[in-house]
Amino acid sequence: MEKISIGNNVFLLPMPMVLVGSRKEGRANFMAVAWVSRVNASPNAMCIAIGNKFTAEGIFENKEFSINIPSVDLIAKTDLMGLVSGREYDKSKEFDIFYGSLKNAPMIRECPVTMECRLIESVRLEVDTIFIGEVRNAWTEEKYLTNGTPDITKVSPFCLSMPDNRYWSIGEQVGKAWHDGLELKEKLEKI
């Protein structure tokens, strides 16, 4: 297993795809984002990292945004949201939009899971800015739930790999978390 250096411009594999909603110039705007993660347990907080885009301006202005998880049948629309800027195109026409309690966090009805977020902090890096949002409320539909929570097999999200720029569905269940290591744990000795 000879390791080789491949420079520093490597990507996480895979990257979950979401659509980030914001408001700017009086209209709802959406952007395809693959740099996203949960970042705090309680209260639930999520971060997204994006460049100096129309979306970033909207979030700075209103301190609110949404995170929408699209399913594989929304791939073309999701991709479109990464191809054009809300500065030039009215992206609000592309989806059926709804709102929760945050009036500047437009959510996409076609997306199985959506979250409305209140900006709590931003971190400006050289090129991109990390927006950290507290999730105020999440929305779904009955048909996506199993035991009261969104079921990944029903939501059918997709991921991105870069720099080859391919989208991937979720595969098979290959394990159980906080479980599959239990057998190995029994063999460990404490320090």
Added chain:
Amino acid sequence: MEKISIGNNVFLLPMPMVLVGSRKEGRANFMAVAWVSRVNASPNAMCIAIGNKFTAEGIFENKEFSINIPSVDLIAKTDLMGLVSGREYDKSKEFDIFYGSLKNAPMIRECPVTMECRLIESVRLEVDTIFIGEVRNAWTEEKYLTNGTPDITKVSPFCLSMPDNRYWSIGEQVGKAWHDGLELKEKLEKI
């Protein structure tokens, strides 16, 4: 499509699984992490979000950490790294460890893709802390590459869904990014 509120404790779907490496009390330590994202284009920066754990103490102390992408054949070992604390167990014994230029960023030889990171910023939230690291160098093996970059089908990473705590493989290619929306783009009218 009647939307229902499911409170605020919702998770991103899916969450990519990584192992975060650090050094503490003179030994290498590893932790399973699913809250991870790239956050800056250039220089490449990644963030992880973790609680007040042994790993967090190590990163604060040394300002260095690693991100290791495990493949599906490492599920049990990865899960184990989320079950026990480096405070009680010497996790360095579980892997074949190697180092690049950062001497406090131990990397796992069994992982197809690894990155050594220098801490550039941390953001303390209520429960968890976001560690933002500049990726100084990434490592892989020839067999994981296609056209010079890590190929997700060869790396075979896996993801987590919560709160059902299931691990998932990557499925089929379902699209091409910055491409599948081009047809829809042609029909759009500029503002």
